[in-house]
Amino acid sequence: MNLSYESAIEKLHSKGMFYIDLGLERILAVLDSFGNPQDNLKFIHVAGTNGKGSVCAILDSILREAGYKTGLYTSPHIYEYTERIKISGVEITKENFAKYFEKVYEQTEKLNTHLTEFEIITVIMFIYFADKNVDVVILETGLGGRFDATNVIKKNLCSIITHIDLDHTERLGNTKEEIAFEKAGIIKPNCPVITSMGFEAIKDAADKQDSMLIFVSPYVENKFEKALSLKGLHQAENLALALSTVDYIFPEINEKTILDALPKVKNPFRFEYIKSKNLIVDASHNPNGIEALRKNLDYYFPNEIRRFIFGCLKTKDYKKMMEILFREGDEIYLNGFDYPNACTYEELAEACPFRAKKYDNVKFPFTHDKLNIICGSFYMIGGIFKL
Numbered sequence: 001m002n003l004s005y006e007s008a009i010e011k012l013h014s015k016g017m018f019y020i021d022l023g024l025e026r027i028l029a030v031l032d033s034f035g036n037p038q039d040n041l042k043f044i045h046v047a048g049t050n051g052k053g054s055v056c057a058i059l060d061s062i063l064r065e066a067g068y069k070t071g072l073y074t075s076p077h078i079y080e081y082t083e084r085i086k087i088s089g090v091e092i093t094k095e096n097f098a099k100y101f102e103k104v105y106e107q108t109e110k111l112n113t114h115l116t117e118f119e120i121i122t123v124i125m126f127i128y129f130a131d132k133n134v135d136v137v138i139l140e141t142g143l144g145g146r147f148d149a150t151n152v153i154k155k156n157l158c159s160i161i162t163h164i165d166l167d168h169t170e171r172l173g174n175t176k177e178e179i180a181f182e183k184a185g186i187i188k189p190n191c192p193v194i195t196s197m198g199f200e201a202i203k204d205a206a207d208k209q210d211s212m213l214i215f216v217s218p219y220v221e222n223k224f225e226k227a228l229s230l231k232g233l234h235q236a237e238n239l240a241l242a243l244s245t246v247d248y249i250f251p252e253i254n255e256k257t258i259l260d261a262l263p264k265v266k267n268p269f270r271f272e273y274i275k276s277k278n279l280i281v282d283a284s285h286n287p288n289g290i291e292a293l294r295k296n297l298d299y300y301f302p303n304e305i306r307r308f309i310f311g312c313l314k315t316k317d318y319k320k321m322m323e324i325l326f327r328e329g330d331e332i333y334l335n336g337f338d339y340p341n342a343c344t345y346e347e348l349a350e351a352c353p354f355r356a357k358k359y360d361n362v363k364f365p366f367t368h369d370k371l372n373i374i375c376g377s378f379y380m381i382g383g384i385f386k387l
Contacts, residue, residue: 005094008101009081012117027119027149033107034123037130038153041071043137044245045153047145047183048162050289051238054230055162056138057267058242063136064088065261066253071134073125073150075118075142078268078382085125087132089266092124100124118142122149146185157249159186159211160241161195161202163234165288177201187211194245196237216244227262232271233299234292269381271296279372283381285312290321293375304371309359311335311380312343319351321376331370332356337380361387 003011031038044059046052053074060072069088077083082091092100104123108115115123122142129137136157141148164180180199187193187205192212195202206213218237228239239262246253269283271293280301284293297306308330312318326332334356336345345358361384366372374381 003098003102005098008098008105011105012081012101012120023147024149024152026113026115027123028152029111029113030104030108030115030119030123031126031152033111034127038126040130041126041134041137041153043139043153043156044158044160044249045139045141045150045156045186045188046160046162047141047148047186048160049165049179049183049286050292051162051234051241052140054235054238054267054270055160055242056140057230057265058228058239058262059138059245060086060089061265062242062246062253062258062261063138063250065257065264066250069133069135071125071129071132071137073122073129073137074140075121076378078378079386081121084121085128087129087134092128096128097124100128103127116149119149141183141186144179144182144185146182148186151186153188155188156186156191158191158245159188159193160245161186161193161197162241163237163288164197164199165286181205192248194241194248196241214244214248216240223259224262227259229263229265230267230270231273231300232292232296234296269378277366277372278368278370279366279374281381282373282375283378284321284375285316285377287317287320287324290324290375293373294324297371297373301371305329305331305369307331307333307365307370307372309333309335309364309372309374309376309384310348311337311359311376312348313339313377313379314341314343314347318343318348322348322352325375326352326354328354330354333359333364335359335376335380335384337377337383339377339379339383342377342380 046056056074060070063070072086075084082097085092104120139150141150161183164176177199181201184202184205187209189209192214193206194214196216196218218240220236220240225236269281272281282293284290334345334348349356
């Protein structure tokens with residue numbers, strides 16, 4: 001076929017692939033036909049409701065600074081799918097993405113096996129990283145853990161479980177303990193698990209797998225927190241998890257290497273401040289993330305009047321998110337952005353506790369008289385910044 005990148009993305013966006021279907025049988029069959037490339041790689045596997053991306057970015061920066069050839073797999077992307085697959089900080093090229101997509105797509109046709117979008121990208125990642133002989137893969141789960149497509153690996157250097165809260169309740173359970181059970185599904189036999197969350201489900205899973213449970217206090221020394229490029233009160237917990245992982249799995253990495261790596265960490269749109277526009281951008285896409293954003297705004301910008309752009313997917317508790325986020329006197333713009341399953345302006349306005357305007361990218365007043373805040377869905381934020 002010799003697909004172009006654009007054609008590959010068009011196929012990924014097709015209705016036949018753009019959905020969620022948790023389970024491992026399909027992806028295992030396809031990986032087996034490629035000789036199970038995942039079995040030849042070393043992994044740090046990261047699950048959790050919030051903080052996964054930041055923990056992965058911190059680990060990637062430290063390991064690269066220490067001389068490791070890292071593979072980083074994260075989701076979602078902001079602009080291009082290539083952002084999800086990186087080796088030592090460099091995205092897979094569009095040409096390589098299309099080449100590997102074609103290979104995987106043709107194999108699914110031969111096997112008469114239907115994979116979702118996320119499953120196909122996950123297979124591409126495993127094959128690409130194996131072909132390039134990366135030293136360590138930092139592997140972020142997509143949804144949940146137990147039945148997530150990344151959970152086809154048999155062992156890992158360690159599992160990390162970040163902050164857990166209510167999200168994707170229709171698939172993962174209605175309580176935090178039920179969600180913790182799903183996240184704990186990434187714990188592997190005789191492989192340590194590192195967490196700051198004391199859920200019984202995590203303890204039980206670690207016991208069952210004979211896995212050492214390393215419980216981390218969500219605090220770090222001030223010199224590490226000050227060195228980290230990512231800002232926000234919530235980053236202390238993420239940094240503590242990453243530093244404990246390095247300390248346990250890579251004890252040869254010294255303090256100087258870590259302190260040199262922390263200012264270089266990149267994880268866009270996580271409480272990111274753009275001074276030229278007096279703008280905060282934060283991809284807080286669930287109630288717990290919005291709560292963290294609210295605390296950060298009150299801590300770092302207590303006296304600034306606020307102007308918001310907010311947009312969200314229908315699968316999120318957007319009513320609760322807006323109740324947490326907005327206050328009387330805020331200038332609020334609601335964005336019914338163009339994306340599958342995105343809330344319309346009308347749906348958001350009906351649920352919003354305060355009067356709000358419809359977002360218009362041409363007329364939006366990016367002025368310094370107020371603190372501008374763009375928050376909510378990754379896909380909405382990516383769309384705004386593309387414009």
